[in-house]
Amino acid sequence: MKSLLNHKFVGNIQVPGDKSITHRALMMASLAEGTSIIKSPLESDDTFRTAETMSQLGVEIIDEEGQITVISPGAENFKTPGEVMYTGNSGTTTRLLMGLISGLGINATIEGDDSIAIRPMDRVSVPLGEMGADISLKKGKYPPIVIKASVLNAIEYKMPVASAQVKSAILFAGLFADGETIIHEEFKSRDHTEIMLEQFGADISVEGLTVKLQGSQTLKPRDVLVPGDISSAAFLMVLAAITEDSDIFIEDVSLNESRSGIIDVFRQMNAEIEVEQTSTEGEAIGNIRVRYSKSLTSYELSGDIIPRLIDEIPVLAVLGAFGSAPSVINDAKELRFKETDRLRAVIDELSKFGIEFEEYDDGFIVHPISEVNLTSNDFKGYHDHRIIMMLMVMAIAAGKDINIDDPSAISISYPEFLKDLENLKQAR
Numbered sequence: 130m131k132s133l134l135n136h137k138f139v140g141n142i143q144v145p146g147d148k149s150i151t152h153r154a155l156m157m158a159s160l161a162e163g164t165s166i167i168k169s170p171l172e173s174d175d176t177f178r179t180a181e182t183m184s185q186l187g188v189e190i191i192d193e194e195g196q197i198t199v200i201s202p203g204a205e206n207f208k209t210p211g212e213v214m215y216t217g218n219s220g221t222t223t224r225l226l227m228g229l230i231s232g233l234g235i236n237a238t239i240e241g242d243d244s245i246a247i248r249p250m251d252r253v254s255v256p257l258g259e260m261g262a263d264i265s266l267k268k269g270k271y272p273p274i275v276i277k278a279s280v281l282n283a284i285e286y287k288m289p290v291a292s293a294q295v296k297s298a299i300l301f302a303g304l305f306a307d308g309e310t311i312i313h314e315e316f317k318s319r320d321h322t323e324i325m326l327e328q329f330g331a332d333i334s335v336e337g338l339t340v341k342l343q344g345s346q347t348l349k350p351r352d353v354l355v356p357g358d359i360s361s362a363a364f365l366m367v368l369a370a371i372t373e374d375s376d377i378f379i380e381d382v383s384l385n386e387s388r389s390g391i392i393d394v395f396r397q398m399n400a401e402i403e404v405e406q407t408s409t410e411g412e413a414i415g416n417i418r419v420r421y422s423k424s425l426t427s428y429e430l431s432g433d434i435i436p437r438l439i440d441e442i443p444v445l446a447v448l449g450a451f452g453s454a455p456s457v458i459n460d461a462k463e464l465r466f467k468e469t470d471r472l473r474a475v476i477d478e479l480s481k482f483g484i485e486f487e488e489y490d491d492g493f494i495v496h497p498i499s500e501v502n503l504t505s506n507d508f509k510g511y512h513d514h515r516i517i518m519m520l521m522v523m524a525i526a527a528g529k530d531i532n533i534d535d536p537s538a539i540s541i542s543y544p545e546f547l548k549d550l551e552n553l554k555q556a557r
């Protein structure tokens with residue numbers, strides 16, 4: 130990382146494929162009998178876990194340069210996995226798979242790494258249980274997740290938390306349930322599952338915050354083009370905004386409304402950002418240009434914008450520190466249940482740069498930093514990709530060569546992060 134300090138970042142770049150969309154494409158292509166090709170997928174630790182679990186069901190997955198071919202025998206010909214389905218660090222794989230396996234009516238055990246072992250799964254097992262799924266969890270809440278074959282009925286469900294993972298698990302199960310599954314959300318969470326189910330031929334409708342899906346459906350194979358991941362782009366966007374003379378043009382990135390809250394924040398903060406939408410069919414796609422922004426102000430975020438930027442909050446804390454006034458985040462308690470407690474991790478680690486925070490149960494106030502004063506050179510990444518990349522962005526902007534205990538977890542979502550930064554760096 131030392132080689133990146135005291136540079137500006139300039140140029141065009143395509144960030145890796147969207148993680149959420151890649152997981153869903155692998156699962157839906159696996160359900161649809163025949164051949165589907167996933168173009169520009171994310172090829173990272175998390176998405177490999179999804180691919181592996183689909184192979185355990187008897188799906189052939191051929192991973193070539195820049196595309197994945199999925200050849201499915203059809204859901205009714207799936208095998209019962211002989212071994213535990215291992216989902217690594219991936220919450221999305223784990224939770225979506227719970228819905229899919231329950232719907233398929235097969236026996237399976239799902240387990241992940243140490244972080245997955247302490248993430249709540251009852252938020253998924255409760256609605257699936259209402260549908261008739263037979264799921265047991267450790268202490269009623271945590272993996273290993275043991276699923277026994279059962280027959281499902283559709284339910285009408287009001288979501289207690291804004292979670293696309295929970296919503297998607299219910300929709301996957303609903304595909305195989307008897308009747309119409311109806312889900313009501315209080316705040317809209319990312320809607321990639323709804324968009325893609327329609328593309329794979331499912332009978333699904335969305336009206337405001339209500340999703341309706343007909344049961345007993347078969348998906349049809351198709352090709353999927355995965356746009357760049359705005360959650361990965363976020364690190365480059367913040368770096369460009371706070372590093373003098375930078376100018377980064379990010380191409381073909383997802384601009385899906387339910388994911389693009391960060392763009393609203395950049396505008397709220399008076400950042401130098403230009404957005405151009407190039408496609409609106411299915412998933413919205415476009416280009417984002419961010420330039421060094423001298424007069425950043427502040428943000429105040431709560432309510433329905435939070436699910437639209439939930440994964441970007443760590444790096445937005447860094448952006449807030451470069452504003453002219455304190456920035457505030459509320460209604461983000463969900464961050465405490467991610468790969469690690471991200472509110473704690475953000476505050477504990479960024480404080481070591483001399484950034485001042487006030488912590489709430491559901492968010493924080495971040496104060497503008499006048500001078501970087503490292504209280505320690507040793508940082509913890511908590512094996513959390515977004516915390517590690519947040520720290521790297523902050524360290525580069527501050528010109529400090531910090532030591533992060535285990536940076537390897539960036540391979541969960543953005544394996545080429547440092548290489549991409551090397552390509553964008555220029556002498557200042």
Ligand code: S3P
Nearest residue numbers: 149221291292293294295439440
């Ligand atoms: C995701 C949904 C979000 C997000 C996660 C990916 C998805 O989690 O934080 O990184 O792909 O559905 P929740 O649904 O738990 O909020």
